[in-house]
Amino acid sequence: MKNNKGLKVFIIVAIVAVFLGGKEILSKKDSDSSSLEESLALLNDLSEKYNYDDDEDFSSNDTFTKIFAKSLNKNKVSASKNTKSPYISVIYITGVISEENKTYNQKWLLKQIKNAKEDSNNYGIMLKIDSPGGTVYESDEAYLALQDYKRETERPVYAYFCSLAASGGYYIGCSANYIYANRNTLTGSIGVIAGQSVDATGLLDKMGIKMTTITAGKNKNMGNYNAPLTQEQRAIFQSIADEAYEQFTGIVAEARDMSLSNVKELADGRIYTAKQAKENGLVDAVCSFENAKDDIREDFDEEINFIEYKYRYEENWMSLLSGASSFVKNPEASVYELLGKSGAKCLYLYQ
Template sequence: MSQGLFRHKHPVLTGLLVLGGIMLFFWGGITFFITSLANPSKSELFLKEGIGVIDIKGVILESEETLENMVAFREEPKIKAIVLRIDSPGGAVGASQEIYDEVRRTCDVKPVVASMGSVAASGGLYVSLGATKIVANPGTLTGSMGVILKFANLEGLFEKIGYKNEVVKSGRLKDIGSPSRPMTGEERLMLQGMIDIVQSQFVQAVAESRSLPAAEVRKIADGRIFSGQQAKEYGLVDQMGNFRDAVMLAADLAGLKGEKTPELIYPKGEDFSFLRLMTGKKNESLLQQTGLSGPILAYEWTGTLR
C-alpha cells in the first residue's frame, strides 16, 4: 500500500529509479560481454602450438604486466618461443632492469627474440639485451645508452607569485631536488655519483649480453642515438629484419619448421575498464603519465619523433 502510494505521489522519481536500474543492468551485461570476449580462458588461448608475442610500447613506467606475461608464456609448453616486440624510448631504470632479468631467465627455458620497431632506445634497448637474438630494422632508432634524472627549478615562478617554501629536515640532503631552490654543488655531486653507478650497470649489461669489451661499450655509451644498421655494426644487434623476420627466427630457434608464419599467441586482454576506455590509458598509471609522480631515475631517450 505504501509502495503504491509512493509511486502515485512521485511518478517522476519512480520512473527515474526504474530507468536507472534498467541502465545499470544493461551496462553490467555489456561489461560482462566485452570482458568475456577480451579474456578468453587459458585453454582457449593455447589451443595450438605457436610463438608468443609480448609488446613493449611507449614509456616503460612499470614492469608487472610484462613480467606476468613473460612468466605465463615461459611456463606454457605450447608456446615454443617468444618474440618481444619493442617500440619504446625507454623509461624507469628499475622497471627496465626487471624486464631484462625476466627475459634472461626465460631464455634459459625457451628462445626469446627481441624485435625492434621504430624506436628501441635507452631502456628499450636495455630490455632487448636479455633476448637470445635481437632483430632491428635498418632505420630503427636505438642507442641512447645513458641515465637521466630531471628536477624542475621553479624558484623564479615562486618568487613571482609570492610562494615561499619552509622546510624542516633531518639532514642537509633530505630535500634534494626541491623545486623552490637551486641545487647545491654537494647535491649535484652526490646525484652524479649515483647516476655514474647506474650507467655502469647499463654498460655491464651490454658488455655481458653482447660479449663486447666494456671499454668499447663505454665509447658509444654517451647518450648518442644511432640507427639499427649502426647498432649491428657496433655488435648490439644480430640481424636486420622486420617483425615477421623475428617471428620466423624465433620459430627456427624453437625447431618449428616450415615456410608459413607460425601461429602467433598474444597475452589475454586486460579486464574491461570504463576509465581506460575513455582515456586510452591504464588507470593505475595515470598519475605517472601526467608527470605528477615526481622525478625518476630513467634509461630514457627524451627526444621526440614529432
C-alpha cells in the same frame, strides 16, 4: 517464470562476479584471446548449472548478453589462450616502461613471461619493442625475468625493435639471444637520468613569494624548485646516475659480447639508426617483422606458430572524467601519473 527473469539475471551476474573475483574461470591475458562466443557459452553453462530455466536462451541479440560479454573482454579479465601446438609468445612492450600506465603494465608483462615459462608448448619468446625506455627498476626487473625464463627453460628469447627501442627499451632487449630491428628503428640511448632540478628561487623572489620547507637532514629538500642545488647534492645525483650507468653498460657488454670499454664509447646517450646499430654490434639483423619470424622458424625442426600478447588498457567514461577532474585539481600529479608514477625515480629513458 517470465516475471522472475530480472531476478534470475541478477543471480547469474552475481555468480559470474564471484567467479571473476576468485580468478577461477578467467586470467589476465591478451584481450584478443577471448571472444563473444566464449562469453555466451560461459553464460549458458552457468544458467544450466544454476537452474536458470527460462525458455529464452542467451544469444548475441540479447542486450544484456552483449553488455556482459563486452565486460569479459576487458584486458584485465580476458579468457586464457590455450594452444596444443608449438608456439612462440610474441610479447609487446609498448610505451614508457613503468609500474603501470595506459600502454604498459609491469605485472602484466611478468605474468606473460611466467605463463610462457610454465607452458610446455611454448618454444620461446619474441619481444616486440616500441618504447623510449622508462624506470631503472622495472626495466631491470623485466630483463631479469627474461633471463630467468631462458635459464630455467633453455628456450630462446628474440627481440624485434619497432620505431623506437631506446634506453630501457634497449636494456630489456639485451635479454634476447638475437636482436632484429626494422630499418627505420631508432635505438641505443644508453644512458641514465638520475634527477632533474629546476631552481625557481629567482622567479619567486621577483614575485614576492617566500617559501620555506622544514626538513630534518640537509639534503632532504634537494631537487626542490624552492632551493638551489648545492655541489654536494649534485654529486649525490651524479653518483646515482653513475651506478645505474655501470649496470646498464655491463648488461650491454655481456649481452652483445663486447668489451666494456667498447660499449662505453657507444654509450654516451645518443640514439642510433638501425644501420648504425648493426654496424656497431648493438643489433644482429635489419629486416621486417615478417622476415624476422621466418628467420626464427628456421631455428626449429617443426612448424612453429606465433601468438601475440598485447596489453590493452580500456578507457571508460568514468576514468576520463576522473582524469580530467584530477588534472584540474592537481596538474603536476596528473603528469606524474601519465609518466607511470616514475616521479624522481632513476630512469633509462630517451627524451
